[in-house]
Amino acid sequence: MDSEPEPVRVVIVDDDQLVRMALRLVIDGEPDLTIVAEAADGDAAIGAVDEHRPDVVLMDVRMPGRDGLSATRELLTRPVPPRVLVLTTFDSDDLVLGALRAGALGFVLKDTPPARIVDAVRTVAAGNPVLSPAATARVIAAATGPDSARTRNSAREAARKRLSTLTERELDTARAVADGLGNPEIAERLHISVATVKAHIGNLFAKLTLENRVQIALLIRDADD
Incomplete structure (x- = not known):
C-alpha cells in the first residue's frame, strides 16, 4: 500500500501575532499542510528556515528589523530554497515588486479569504506562481507609476x-x-x-x-x- 505523502511544511513570518495565530488556525486545519515554525521578523525567518527546512514561507513584507524583501533575497540564495509567498496589505508595492524580482513565487493580500490563502500555499508548494488579480493590478500600477x-x-x-x-x-x-x-x-x-x-x-x-x-x-x- 502506498504511504500518504508528507504534508507541505510551512513557516509563517509576520510581526503581528494575531495574524500569525489566524494563519496557523487556517493552515494547520488542512490535512496536507502543517506549520513548522513562526517568525516575527526577517532575521528570525532565516533562522526558522535553516532549522526547519520548510517547503513554503508565507512572508510579510513590512516588519521591524530585517524586512521581508531582504529576507526573501537571503532565503533564495540557499542551495535548496523554500518557495516564498509574499503576504501584504499593499502599503508597500515597491517591496512586493522587489520580492517577485528576487524570486518569490507570488503574493496574497492579508484580507484574502482563508480558503484562497490555503489554495495559494498549495499552488506555490507545487512550484506555480500565485498572482491575485487585485494585487496584480496594484503592482502594475506601482511599476508603471511616476518614476524618472x-x-x-x-x-x-x-x-x-x-x-x-x-x-x-x-x-x-x-x-x-x-x-x-x-x-x-x-x-x-x-x-x-x-x-x-x-x-x-x-x-x-x-x-x-x-x-x-x-x-x-x-x-x-x-x-x-
Missing part, C-alpha cells in the same frame, strides 16, 4: 540586453509566459509540442539566470515598458 525617465530607460535597456541572448522561439515563449499562458496554451499558440515548450522554458531559466515564470514576466514587462 532615466530609471525606466535604464531598466528597459538592461532587460532588452538580457533578452537579446534568446533565440526567436525562446523569446516567443517568454512573451507567452508573460501573457500568463500555461505550457499547453503556449504549445498551441506557437504550434509546437509541450515537451518543446518545457525545453524552451528550461533554456530561459538558464540563459536569463531566473528561477520562475514570474521573473520571466517581469523581465518582459521591463523590456516593453
